[in-house]
Amino acid sequence: MSAALILAQDLAQQSATLSTGEAVAFWVLGPVALAGGLGMVFARNAVHSALFLVMTMLSLGCLYIVQQAPFLGLVQIVVYTGAIMMLFLFVLMLVGRDASDSVVEVLRGQRLWAGVLGVGLAVLIVAALARSLEGVSDQGLAEENAATGPGNVGNIGRLIFTDYLFPFELTSALLITAAVGAMILGYVDRHTRGRKTQKELVEARFRGEHDRPSPLPGPGVFATSHSVATPALLPDGSVAPESLSRLIDSTAADKLDAERKSVAGTGPQAESRALAPREEEAE
Amino acid sequence: MTRAELLADDPLWLILVKAVALLLIGMLMTLFMIVMERKVVGRMQNRPGPNRVGPGGWLQSLADGLKLPFKEQVIPDSADRKVYFLAPILSTIPAFLALSVIPFGPEVSMFGERTVLQLVDLPVGVLVTLACSSVGVYGIVLAGWGSGSPYPLLGGLRSAAQVISYEIALGLSLVAVILYTGSMSTGDIVDAQADGWYFFLLIPSFVIFVISMVGETNRAPFDLPEAESELVGGFHTEYSSMKFALFFLAEYVNMVMVSAFCTTLFLGGYMAPWPLSAINDNMFNTGWWPMLWWLGKTLIFLFLFIWLRGTLPRLRYDQFMRLGWKVLVPANLVWIVLVVALRAFRNEADISAGTILTAGGIVLVVLIGLSFLLPERSVPDDEDRVPVTGGGYPIPPLDLVVPDKAELAKPARQRRKRQTASVGAAEKETDQ
Numbered sequence: 142m143s144a145a146l147i148l149a150q151d152l153a154q155q156s157a158t159l160s161t162g163e164a165v166a167f168w169v170l171g172p173v174a175l176a177g178g179l180g181m182v183f184a185r186n187a188v189h190s191a192l193f194l195v196m197t198m199l200s201l202g203c204l205y206i207v208q209q210a211p212f213l214g215l216v217q218i219v220v221y222t223g224a225i226m227m228l229f230l231f232v233l234m235l236v237g238r239d240a241s242d243s244v245v246e247v248l249r250g251q252r253l254w255a256g257v258l259g260v261g262l263a264v265l266i267v268a269a270l271a272r273s274l275e276g277v278s279d280q281g282l283a284e285e286n287a288a289t290g291p292g293n294v295g296n297i298g299r300l301i302f303t304d305y306l307f308p309f310e311l312t313s314a315l316l317i318t319a320a321v322g323a324m325i326l327g328y329v330d331r332h333t334r335g336r337k338t339q340k341e342l343v344e345a346r347f348r349g350e351h352d353r354p355s356p357l358p359g360p361g362v363f364a365t366s367h368s369v370a371t372p373a374l375l376p377d378g379s380v381a382p383e384s385l386s387r388l389i390d391s392t393a394a395d396k397l398d399a400e401r402k403s404v405a406g407t408g409p410q411a412e413s414r415a416l417a418p419r420e421e422e423a424e
Numbered sequence: 425m426t427r428a429e430l431l432a433d434d435p436l437w438l439i440l441v442k443a444v445a446l447l448l449i450g451m452l453m454t455l456f457m458i459v460m461e462r463k464v465v466g467r468m469q470n471r472p473g474p475n476r477v478g479p480g481g482w483l484q485s486l487a488d489g490l491k492l493p494f495k496e497q498v499i500p501d502s503a504d505r506k507v508y509f510l511a512p513i514l515s516t517i518p519a520f521l522a523l524s525v526i527p528f529g530p531e532v533s534m535f536g537e538r539t540v541l542q543l544v545d546l547p548v549g550v551l552v553t554l555a556c557s558s559v560g561v562y563g564i565v566l567a568g569w570g571s572g573s574p575y576p577l578l579g580g581l582r583s584a585a586q587v588i589s590y591e592i593a594l595g596l597s598l599v600a601v602i603l604y605t606g607s608m609s610t611g612d613i614v615d616a617q618a619d620g621w622y623f624f625l626l627i628p629s630f631v632i633f634v635i636s637m638v639g640e641t642n643r644a645p646f647d648l649p650e651a652e653s654e655l656v657g658g659f660h661t662e663y664s665s666m667k668f669a670l671f672f673l674a675e676y677v678n679m680v681m682v683s684a685f686c687t688t689l690f691l692g693g694y695m696a697p698w699p700l701s702a703i704n705d706n707m708f709n710t711g712w713w714p715m716l717w718w719l720g721k722t723l724i725f726l727f728l729f730i731w732l733r734g735t736l737p738r739l740r741y742d743q744f745m746r747l748g749w750k751v752l753v754p755a756n757l758v759w760i761v762l763v764v765a766l767r768a769f770r771n772e773a774d775i776s777a778g779t780i781l782t783a784g785g786i787v788l789v790v791l792i793g794l795s796f797l798l799p800e801r802s803v804p805d806d807e808d809r810v811p812v813t814g815g816g817y818p819i820p821p822l823d824l825v826v827p828d829k830a831e832l833a834k835p836a837r838q839r840r841k842r843q844t845a846s847v848g849a850a851e852k853e854t855d856q
Contacts, residue, residue: 188507188569195562202555212608215551223558224588227565231584234569234577292547294608340817347818354820 166207174200187233191226198222209282212294357383371404380404427611428545430531430538438534442543446523453726454676458485461730468734489669497665502572511570512663512670515563519677522556525549526684527611529694529714541694541715542611549610550598553685554591557640561587563674564642564649564659571662579658582741583642583649589745590639590646593752597633600626600763601689614693623690628759630690632752634728637682639748641675643729645736646744653738683725687718694718 177197184190198221205214282293301309337345346354373384434442459474459482466473474484499508529541546552561584568580602608604626605616623630639646650658660671687693694714739747769775811819 186504188504192507192510192566199559211546211548212551215548215555218555219551219558223555223561223591227558227561227584227588230562230565230569231581234565234581292607294547344818347820 163207167204170200170204170207173197174204188230191229191233195222195226198226210293212297371400374404427531427540427542427615428547428609430540431542431545434539435537438537438539439543441534443524446543447520450520450523450677450680451673453680454673455485455489457676457679457726458488458672459483460726461733464727464730465734468731492669493666495665497667498662500572500662503662504570504572507566507570508662509667511563511567512667512674513563514566515560515674516670516677518556518560518563519674519681522553522681523677523684525552525610526681526688527614527693528718529712530710532712540611545609545611548608550602550608550613550685550689553681554595554598556681557587557594557678558591560674560678563671567663567671568649568659571659573662575655575657576659576661579649579651579655579661582655583659586642586646586648586744586748587640589748590636590752593632593636593748593756594640596753596756596760597629597636598689599756599760600629603760603763603767610688610693614688614695617692617695621690621692621695626690626763628755632756632759633686633690634725636748636752637686638729638732639744641678641682641729643675643679644733645738647738648741648744651738679726679729680722683722683729684718686725687721691721691724 174197177193177195177200180193181190181197184193199218202214202217202222205211205217207214345351373381375381462484463473463481472481474481477484477487499505524543525546527540527542527545531538531540533539564583564587565580568576568578568583571577601613601622604622605613607613607616642649648658649655650660652658655661660668663671694717696709696714696717700717766780769780813819
């Protein structure tokens with residue numbers, strides 16, 4: 142919807158000064174933004190919807206830059222595209238690509254109020270649009286941005302911290318409230334969940350609350366190969382029973398005979414020319 | 425003419441030449457970096473590294489780069505094809521785009537045209553690099569999601585969380601620089617460092633920037649999105665051929681970009697270092713010479729990347745996040761408040777630097793004195809306590825003996841029997 146707003150505004154400005162570069166940028170970016178908006182509404186996949194929205198936001202950011210508001214344009218890209226839509230994507234990916242919304246009304250009267258507020262918003266936007274088409278005369282930012290003055294960034298900074306200080310602080314208070322509220326709702330204390338830290342676990346293990354102080358030995362750690370079929374050996378040379386894979390354990394013993402022999406050192410040993418294959422393997 | 429006016433005066437062909445030069449810088453630095461990384465890491469590990477292709481092995485990455493596009497392209501069945509194709513492009517383009525605001529040198533004459541060695545000097549130049557890196561994350565996240573397999577998805581999720589958190593620390597460490605310069609334009613930032621580079625004027629900002637730029641580029645020890653021991657290849661597990669090459673290119677161009685950005689912000693950009701700048705009435709700061717200093721400083725940071733990779737083990741994910749949110753961001757905020765207070769004092773009351781330093785010294789001494797008054801952390805008197813090492817982790821019991829086999833085998837046997845039974849049951853089920 143904001144894309145349409147920009148479009149109308151731009152059409153209104155066309156009667157005033159409009160350089161060729163700006164016109165080209167608008168006719169490229171405007172349709173892209175509009176297509177992004179439509180794509181967001183009509184895409185079936187939630188992630189595709191989010192990507193279309195990203196496209197709209199990026200083209201809006203570029204439009205702002207073209208219209209002599211580089212700070213606004215880049216902040217639009219950094220904040221909306223970079224942070225907010227990324228969080229959206231993050232949640233969508235966590236939820237999974239096939240998840241669909243439940244249509245059950247959780248809050249009573251939710252749909253009614255959504256409709257009322259939606260209509261209200263539409264009226265507001267249409268009114269703003271109508272006003273911008275006739276009542277507002279466009280004056281470029283070129284003068285304000287001139288190098289002699291404080292420039293684009295300086296102007297915005299001064300306005301935010303003087304004339305618009307109260308709305309600005311109010312917005313940040315709203316955001317902080319939302320963030321803190323989400324943290325309080327989402328936070329679960331580690332102790333109530335009953336999970337131990339790595340350090341607590343290690344201490345418990347050394348105190349003897351677990352079977353053994355160390356983790357189970359991996360297969361073949363102390364042996365001659367990394368194969369799962371090769372058991373780990375204890376310091377006295379015997380097989381460590383914990384290192385035996387249960388799959389191997391259920392395999393018929395004679396299949397592993399050769400490996401057992403080679404681990405125990407009773408099988409055929411490597412010869413002096415060990416790189417050459419042994420006789421029985423060569424055939 | 426000012427820098428911006430000179431740049432705006434560029435004819436179209438000159439802009440094209442500069443754009444092509446930027447592309448070439450990205451590509452060539454990537455080719456060079458890959459070989460250098462392999463050689464340096466090789467040297468750190470007492471092995472020669474690549475030494476077959478070309479003189480001294482220096483053409484190895486060129487050969488690899490030529491080979492990759494011709495390899496077979498494997499696309500997983502479960503992939504979302506459009507997103508899968510989009511991802512490598514989205515990660516590569518912003519990396520190159522961000523190079524456009526980096527100043528490589530001062531005013532020079534290029535084919536008879538006076539210009540500045542920089543593609544564009546926006547009044548919000550530093551935000552361009554931030555915006556580009558935040559768009560670049562989309563490439564990684566979408567690669568993870570679009571591949572349609574679990575490891576890449578985990579890599580993509582990690583990367584999204586990581587880059588967003590570290591971008592906050594990165595962005596905050598820019599604040600002090602912008603406050604000192606009074607401008608967000610990269611060219612102005614370099615000019616403002618003529619009296620002193622910011623890396624020693626703003627040490628905390630510099631340190632935080634360097635740490636978070638490693639996190640931002642997903643490099644070791646912060647390479648969790650592609651942790652090969654946990655996630656195979658992370659977000660690019662399912663990519664092959666040209667698309668994989670694009671991810672590789674994006675990673676290295678990003679490294680070059682953040683190094684160049686750090687040089688611009690803290691190491692005086694293209695300016696000659698001190699003893700050289702005193703020679704012959706600052707001769708080495710004019711003409712094409714500064715490009716060389718820029719390259720040298722950028723290479724220092726690129727070497728740092730390799731050095732870190734060769735030295736440090738990968739962080740655990742929660743440790744990494746804790747470092748970002750609980751150390752870097754708060755430290756940065758405190759530092760910004762300090763900088764703002766200092767500047768306000770100097771602007772308002774016209775206090776000399778000596779007074780500020782003395783006052784700072786007194787405050788520091790008082791703080792140190794107060795820290796002695798704090799009670800020492802009392803060791804809990806617990807007879808159950810396990811002795812700990814210096815690092816705070818318990819010492820293993822020192823009376824370990826070789827376990828008695830007969831005793832050991834008993835419980836193990838029981839467990840194994842139970843498992844054997846379950847495996848057997850599973851087999852029966854599959855048999856039917």
